[in-house]
Amino acid sequence: MKRLWLTAVLCGSVVASSPHAEAKTCTLDVVPAATLLLPYFEVDLASPGGKTTLISVDNASDQGVLSHVVLWTDLGVPTLVFDLYLTGFDVQTINLRDLFAGSLPPTADAARDPSDTISPHGPLSQEASFTGCAGLLPPPPPAPAMVDALRRAHQGLSSALAGGLCAAQPFADQVARGYLTIDVVRRCSLLTPADAGYFGPDGVAGHDNLLWGDFIYVNPDSDFAQGESLVRIESDPALFAGRETFYGRYVGFAGTDGREPLPTTWGTRFLQGGDFGGRTELVVWRDSRQRTAPFPCGHSPAWYPIPWEFERTVAFNEEEVASQLSCSFECPGPLPSPFPAEANRVAVAADGFPSPFTFGWLYLDLKTTHPLGAGVRPLSQSWVGTINSARGRFGVGYRAEPFDSGCAPRTADPGQ
Numbered sequence: 001m002k003r004l005w006l007t008a009v010l011c012g013s014v015v016a017s018s019p020h021a022e023a024k025t026c027t028l029d030v031v032p033a034a035t036l037l038l039p040y041f042e043v044d045l046a047s048p049g050g051k052t053t054l055i056s057v058d059n060a061s062d063q064g065v066l067s068h069v070v071l072w073t074d075l076g077v078p079t080l081v082f083d084l085y086l087t088g089f090d091v092q093t094i095n096l097r098d099l100f101a102g103s104l105p106p107t108a109d110a111a112r113d114p115s116d117t118i119s120p121h122g123p124l125s126q127e128a129s130f131t132g133c134a135g136l137l138p139p140p141p142p143a144p145a146m147v148d149a150l151r152r153a154h155q156g157l158s159s160a161l162a163g164g165l166c167a168a169q170p171f172a173d174q175v176a177r178g179y180l181t182i183d184v185v186r187r188c189s190l191l192t193p194a195d196a197g198y199f200g201p202d203g204v205a206g207h208d209n210l211l212w213g214d215f216i217y218v219n220p221d222s223d224f225a226q227g228e229s230l231v232r233i234e235s236d237p238a239l240f241a242g243r244e245t246f247y248g249r250y251v252g253f254a255g256t257d258g259r260e261p262l263p264t265t266w267g268t269r270f271l272q273g274g275d276f277g278g279r280t281e282l283v284v285w286r287d288s289r290q291r292t293a294p295f296p297c298g299h300s301p302a303w304y305p306i307p308w309e310f311e312r313t314v315a316f317n318e319e320e321v322a323s324q325l326s327c328s329f330e331c332p333g334p335l336p337s338p339f340p341a342e343a344n345r346v347a348v349a350a351d352g353f354p355s356p357f358t359f360g361w362l363y364l365d366l367k368t369t370h371p372l373g374a375g376v377r378p379l380s381q382s383w384v385g386t387i388n389s390a391r392g393r394f395g396v397g398y399r400a401e402p403f404d405s406g407c408a409p410r411t412a413d414p415g416q
Helices: 002-017 144-153
Strands: 035-044 052-059 065-073 078-086 091-095 175-184 211-219 224-229 231-233 265-271 280-286 314-317 322-324 343-347 359-365 382-390 394-399
Touching: 035 052, 035 211, 035 280, 035 343, 035 382, 052 078, 078 091, 078 144, 175 211, 175 343, 224 382, 265 280, 265 382
Parallel strands: 224 394
Antiparallel strands: 035 175, 035 231, 052 091, 052 211, 065 078, 065 175, 211 224, 265 359, 280 343, 280 382, 314 322, 314 359, 382 394
């Protein structure tokens, strides 16, 4: 038993020292990071047994870590924030349906949990205490009015969270949509990355690359579940000072957040026939590069939709025949953007996304050369995931293949 315990301790030491071992900034490498992105979520608010999104947040270190969760609408308006404490090597799982029911995950640091009953730690785990957490850990349950406002905000309805305005696309289907970010932080707060004081030398956000996790889309009605790793965004404040970064729009594109930017160009397969009659869907997160404020219902943010360079999107079939998705003089007008929001889920060959082939792959250049606003440079980072479903029998989800990085966006068209 002593020998086995020694082995466990040595393995724990290796794991604790591993987060930085093979990290490479400006790439989507599978290593712990300072920020995690859930690029898209959906929760059916009309049916307790309907589709929902599950996530896990993991700590790769033996030390206690404080993380900060922010929910954003699909148009990039922050709605809900809470802190999530992780003991060493901890994992916290969250069903987003619980958040929209007013149930926040109960966690507490050592100072708020001296009896070790809320966030117990194991023999290989360490505890920690953080400042500013009185009254915020464990997170207090939101009032019923706040829960109702949260649900309305993520459905594109007028909401008290938005001052009676709207904050999302209105699909009128009682499904809450949006995306989620999780940052390593130094102290508890109710700030979001869009607020002053969140980044900077004395800011809330930290730079330790210690978080990893995954997400799963669950749809009981269709007997489908697909999952993927949460997008891991590493921090290196010295490297990214004055450069493009993930949170660039909130720090004046000065690189103060220190987070690596995401790619702009992607490739992914699509399957549209045979057993894959359930079709291919793309989960696409895009950066509008502007702060989004609530807007009058019936209208949209000034930047909406995010431009789509359809001339730089190419579909290939399995015989390498290429078809550029562009409009000729016979088209009644420019093709509408299939990815108009910051968080999107779109079916290939439907939902306004044309595809002339049944099987093949897509080259997606999600940069934009169009003006995005006064003083905003025309570049847009993104993330693309693929979901293939097969007639209620099985489904699979995976990340598309990045063809560049946000640090060095690809400029050539396919074949060049």
